[in-house]
Amino acid sequence: MSIKLAQGGRPDELEMRTCYCNTLMELAARDDRIVVLDADLMKSMGMMPFKLKYPDRAFDVGVQEANMIGVAAGLSATGKVPFAHSFGPFATRRCFDQVFLSAAYARLNVRIVGSDPGITAAYNGGTHMPFEDLGIMRNVPGITIIEPTDAAMLKDIVIQTADLYGVFYIRLLRRNAVRIYEDGSRFEIGKAVPLRDGTDATVFAMGYLVNESLRAADMLAEDGISLRVVNMFTLKPIDKEMIIKCAEETGAIVTAENHSIINGLGSAVAEVLSEHCPVPLRRVGVRDMFGEVGPVDYLAKRFGLTAEDVARNVREAIELKAQRKR
Amino acid sequence: MDISAQKIKELKAFAIKIRIETIKETADLGFGHLGGAMSVVELLAVLYGEVMKIDPKNPDWPDRDWLICSKGHAGPAVYAALALKGYFPLEELSTLNKPGTNLPSHCDRNKTPGIDMTTGSLGQGASLAVGVALGHRLDKRDNYTYLILGDGELQEGQVWEAAMLAAHHGLDRLIAFVDYNKQQLDGYVRDINDPGDISGKFESFGWNAYKADGRDVADILDRIKSAKLAKGKPSVIVLDTIKGQGCTFAEGKLDNHHMTISREQAEEALAVLYKELEEVTGQ
Structure with missing residues (x-):
């Protein structure tokens, strides 16, 4: 890599x-x-x-x-x-x-x-x-x-x-993605890529939600919340070690995907956490709904896939972590 | 080219041997897809006994002819033909469908030497055969791809998707066979969902279509030779067969797609077949 x-x-x-x-x-x-x-x-x-x-x-x-x-x-x-x-x-x-x-x-x-x-x-x-x-x-x-x-x-x-x-x-995606990496970058299939370090919570994101998660990290930083952002570009085989490491180090996890939370990234991460390192988890994704027509920004709001949605879920996961400690 | 009387006699004998081994291997288990295995026996005898360019000692030989048995439940008959050709020991046939076997109910390219493609979900072998034929053409190979379809299988839309594409690409080294035994699991094909004029349908999709008596090795061989002469189009040979043909307790019975087989039934059928074999070989 x-x-x-x-x-x-x-x-x-x-x-x-x-x-x-x-x-x-x-x-x-x-x-x-x-x-x-x-x-x-x-x-x-x-x-x-x-x-x-x-x-x-x-x-x-x-x-x-x-x-x-x-x-x-x-x-x-x-x-x-x-x-x-x-x-x-x-x-x-x-x-x-x-x-x-x-x-x-x-x-x-x-x-x-x-x-x-x-x-x-x-x-x-x-x-x-x-x-x-x-x-x-x-x-x-x-x-x-x-x-x-x-x-x-x-x-x-x-x-x-x-x-x-x-x-x-x-x-x-067929059209223009937000550029995250420089040309010539080399990736290892099955190994998630940390994009930003953080200590209060980790978001595992895929595809469209990677940039939204980076934006969420910026928004949360203004409130003094340190969010780790990891690009989970390989859904299968899932990077179990990275999930466990981030759960142990940050104690709160959020998943973010342009997909149903059923059997996608949220499910895959939940499966690893519940078997190996149960910590508070919130899932950003489509909640058992069909799609509909519209521009992408409208649909992102409609299905709860914006940076704001990620940030809100991060705060909730951190609150759950705090409740657990009390 | 004239087909010698001796060759026909050999193919008839080979067919009887395939039938004997297929009944033995399924009877050993006590149940199996006997009807649709029996109806392709003569075809398999012609393909493995005369037509196909193969090397049983080198099943992965890149220039071999391929056989894709899309009606994957006829696997036991194909296994019998392969074992008789020496792809694996004849004794292995008795492991059919037993735990850890290399001979599962449906054909599996990763388990059985000589099986070229994994099949079992009907219709899928047709597309796989088109892909294989296209691959051979890209490699400028002159080998043939043979495809065996069931008549009930023709109800799958995927068969016609593949048929349309094969004709579009003019795959004249693809030869398909329809085992027209007129029966499917739930009854007679004409009562369930009648495919109607099978040859006419393939012709309308841009194929050369032939008919042959699927119980007559000479007729099958003759039609394959004709199909090979036709250029620029894929060919189909619709084989008039009887589900369970040549097996006393299965032929012409209604519920013979998957059936239980008693020791007595098997022995009776085998006795008839051994007698036929004697008559054909004169031994």
């Missing part, structure tokens, strides 16, 4: 999908095993440059998510390294049996990319707004689940997974 933090906390000029396409084209140039698949979202995903340059290795199967996963698994059985994309709900919910059996149970080698996580599905609304994709995929034995936070991490993760074997679910 070799990480440099970027300054500023501003949206990146580079879209995540452009970074994804560029990285795959770089990989494809030196590795003829790389193939990409899509279910009629190649344009949405910004993959046309790849398709133009490598037409034989870009399979747009049309609107057939289940078939796409099976074809990807079949290609991998012949030694290819497939990256198969659709919107998050259709890359998981729609084709779960194919992911589970054709790819994972068969021990094949498939990277599944689900885009527009949670509220970032915005104007596509509830039908396209996955609050459950991570929870669904967590049930697949041996799967690796990653939500890259920004383009620097995305590039590194895509390159790393190309040389690994197994089934991966990569949850991917």
